[in-house]
Amino acid sequence: MVSITWAVVLFTATAAVATPSSRIIGGQEVPIEQYPSIVQIEYLIPVVSIWRYSCGATIVSNSWLVSSAQCFSGRSFLGLSSRRMRAGTSVPGEGGFIVRFSSYLNHPDFNKKALYDSDITLLRLVRPLTWSAAVQPAPINLGGSELPDNSPVVVAGFGAVEADTSEEMTDLQEAAVFTVNTEECRRRYKDFLNENVTDTMICAGLLDVGGVDACIRDTGGPLYYNNDNSNVDVLVGIVSWGFWRACGDFTFPGVYTQVSAFTDWILANAV
Known part of the structure; x- marks a missing residue:
């Protein structure tokens, strides 16, 4: 078994590191309070001006999300004006609240070594989030840490x-x-x-x-x-x-x- 050193990364306006000890197939419904760090990425259909759910993302600070670079690249991506996020709800396209993005950063190595390699993007919000039972950041693990097989x-x-x-x-x-x-x-x-x-x-x-x-x-x-x-x-x-x-x-x-x-x-x- 591989030993793991976990670091919970607690994000507020700045980041600090502390060391503590499309739908799911075959899953079950849960309330947003179960996973309050998950949010919805919505895209704008230009001709009809309708917003639709497109991807997921995860809150890592009150101003930043992480998601897939796929969702912010390619022909279907028409710029940040065509994307927004919805947080604090378990229902696609309903409830919660909406925040737009001020910037995004796809990893520079995305798709270079192989298709979908380095598939990660950072999304900056136009305003900081306020924490609640339905809106919370997710900690991330220490760089280089890997889970054992069958975890x-x-x-x-x-x-x-x-x-x-x-x-x-x-x-x-x-x-x-x-x-x-x-x-x-x-x-x-x-x-x-x-x-x-x-x-x-x-x-x-x-x-x-x-x-x-x-x-x-x-x-x-x-x-x-x-x-x-x-x-x-x-x-x-x-x-x-x-x-x-x-x-x-x-x-x-x-x-x-x-x-x-x-x-x-x-x-x-x-x-």
Whole structure:
């Protein structure tokens, strides 16, 4: 077993480090108070001027979120005027409150070494958040820390609840999965799909069982590890990619951005 040194990163206006001891497939509904750090990213449909849910994100300070760089790049991204965030609600597109963004920063290595490598972005809010039972920051783990294989983790999101209904959304869901050995995950994706799992990624799912996974529109949302010593849900991953034909496939686990690979970058830029 690999020993882990956890650091809870408590963010307020500035960051300090302390050392303490698309819908989910196969999950269950939970209230926003269960995971108050998760928020919704909405995009503007220009022709009809309608806002729709598109991605997830996680609060890491009162002024900053982390999400997937996929959600803030490509042809569909028309600039920050076409994106906003909704916090404090478990219902997609309803309730809570809305805050716009003042800036964003995709990681400079995004998509360079491999597709979806360094899939992380920092989002700065135009005004700071006020904490409540439904709005809280998530701590992140110390740079370089890695979970042992088969560690219990939880993915949360607002994406598809069935692989064949990926455009439908329901209320906030959670699903329990386990971390998968990186080499085994890498072998499966490379041998069967010719896709690359890099060292900045973490795999999680129910290997050779399936039925539980993140799915379309969960992208950018959190993968949490509960530190039993402090009863804190630590942000260890960001929903990134997986087997495109079917969420929850038994052969291919979900692939997440490994947050600990970017802790130093987050601390250096989210100020």
